[in-house]
Amino acid sequence: xxxxxxxxxxxxxxxxxxxxxxxxxxACSADEIAQLTVYHGKRQLPLREFFEIEGEKSGxxxxxxxxxxxxxxxxxxxxxxxxxxxDVGMHLGAYMTGGExxxxxxxxxxxxxxMKGGVIRVAGDAGGQVGxxxxxSLAGMKGGLIHVAGSAGLExxxxxxxxxxxxxxxxxxxxxxxxxxxxxxxxxxxxxxxxAWMNRGTIISLRPIQVMPTFALATRQxxxxxxxxxxxxxxxxxxxxxxxxxxxxxxxxxxxPGRGELLCSxxx
Numbered sequence: 001x002x003x004x005x006x007x008x009x010x011x012x013x014x015x016x017x018x019x020x021x022x023x024x025x026x027a028c029s030a031d032e033i034a035q036l037t038v039y040h041g042k043r044q045l046p047l048r049e050f051f052e053i054e055g056e057k058s059g060x061x062x063x064x065x066x067x068x069x070x071x072x073x074x075x076x077x078x079x080x081x082x083x084x085x086x087d088v089g090m091h092l093g094a095y096m097t098g099g100e101x102x103x104x105x106x107x108x109x110x111x112x113x114x115m116k117g118g119v120i121r122v123a124g125d126a127g128g129q130v131g132x133x134x135x136x137s138l139a140g141m142k143g144g145l146i147h148v149a150g151s152a153g154l155e156x157x158x159x160x161x162x163x164x165x166x167x168x169x170x171x172x173x174x175x176x177x178x179x180x181x182x183x184x185x186x187x188x189x190x191x192x193x194x195x196a197w198m199n200r201g202t203i204i205s206l207r208p209i210q211v212m213p214t215f216a217l218a219t220r221q222x223x224x225x226x227x228x229x230x231x232x233x234x235x236x237x238x239x240x241x242x243x244x245x246x247x248x249x250x251x252x253x254x255x256x257p258g259r260g261e262l263l264c265s266x267x268x
Contacts, residue, residue, distance in 0.1 A: 003033065003055040005047075007065025007086075013041040014089065015050060018072040022059040022080025022099060030056040059099075068108065074101050077118065090127070093120045096144065109153065110134075115163070117144045119237065128153030128172065131165045141165070141182060147239055157184045160201065166239055176203045179260060183230070185241065198253045198260035204243065206265045215252030215262055222249045224263060 003025055016039040019025070025033055033056065034048035047053070051063075059080030063073070067088040074082050074093040082101045090108040093101050096115040103120075109127035112120050113134055126148040132155050133140035141160040151169035158174070161181040171190040179201040189207035196212065227243045234241055250262040 002058040002060030002062060003053070004062045005033075005051040005053055005064070007050060007063075007067060007070075008052050009050045010066065011040055011050065011069045013069070015040050015070045016072050017047070017050075017070050018075035019047060020061070020063060020070075020073045020082075021075060021077045022061055022082060023076070023078055025061060026059045026080060027057060030054070032056075071108075074099075077101070087124070093118070096120070106150070107148075111148070112141060112144065112146045114140055114142070115144050115146075116142045119144060120146045122146075122148045122150070125150035125169070126152040126167075128155055129158060130156045130167070131160050131163065132156070132158035133160075139180065145237060147237065151188070156190075157182065157201075160184075164234075166234065166241070176201065176260070179203070185230075185234075185243070187241065195253055195260055195262050197256055197258070198262075199256055199258040200260055202261040202263065204247075204263045206241070206243070206245075208267060209264055211250055211262065211264065212253065214255040215250040216254060217248060218251045219249040221246045221266055222263075223247070224249070 019036040036047045037044050062083045064085045071089045072091045076095040078098040080099045084103045087105040088107050091110045094113040096118045098118045100119045103122045106124035107122045107126050110129045112131045131141035139161050141163045143163045145164045147166045149168040152167045152171045154172045155177050156171045156175045157165050158177040163182045166185045168187040170188040173191045174193050175190040176195045179198045181201045183202045186205040189205050189209045231243045246266045247263040
């Protein structure tokens, strides 16, 4: 049996609960878990003030409830499996290096911020800054996989260096802002300024998008040879996308100057 936590008291202000992570819970008894410290505004309180706890000493964690005000779940996670039944707040899986997080709901801003490895899956929508660098940091996501089945907010993949982000729905402005590597796949395209100040990396849009004038058209109606490999790689994680097709291939952002790749699907 794994560890199951159920939210019994709704926080009135954001609850910082980075203790909700397999690395911190796997070796703890139920009593020890109950006594772990969370931060409710300026107050330090035991976890039992907000959660009912079942099970102990397991890397399999399941959390139930409306967690929109609960932040930093899975912070720096390196192993195990964390399943969330409900919506969840900001900074989910930030600095993550391994393991898997699964959310059956929506998630807030900064999912997988500066993560280095592992897998994050969100069945619903996400906020902004998915896989991004925190303010003042030079590098965002450096590895791993983030899959958001729904839409996402601003600055997806900002300053990312490696890894893969897949957004099933539409993304907002500045997707791939200052991107330095890695791959972003957009199932329903994005709003404006996609790839702004992009230096390296690849953005793939399965819908036509507005391309900035600082990107140069390199090849029209191009079938990228790496698409079957990427399709199989994503399929191994249960992500079924038809990536094989015809794309217009742009290079940029030339204002940096950058050598990023922007592939926009051509409607047949």
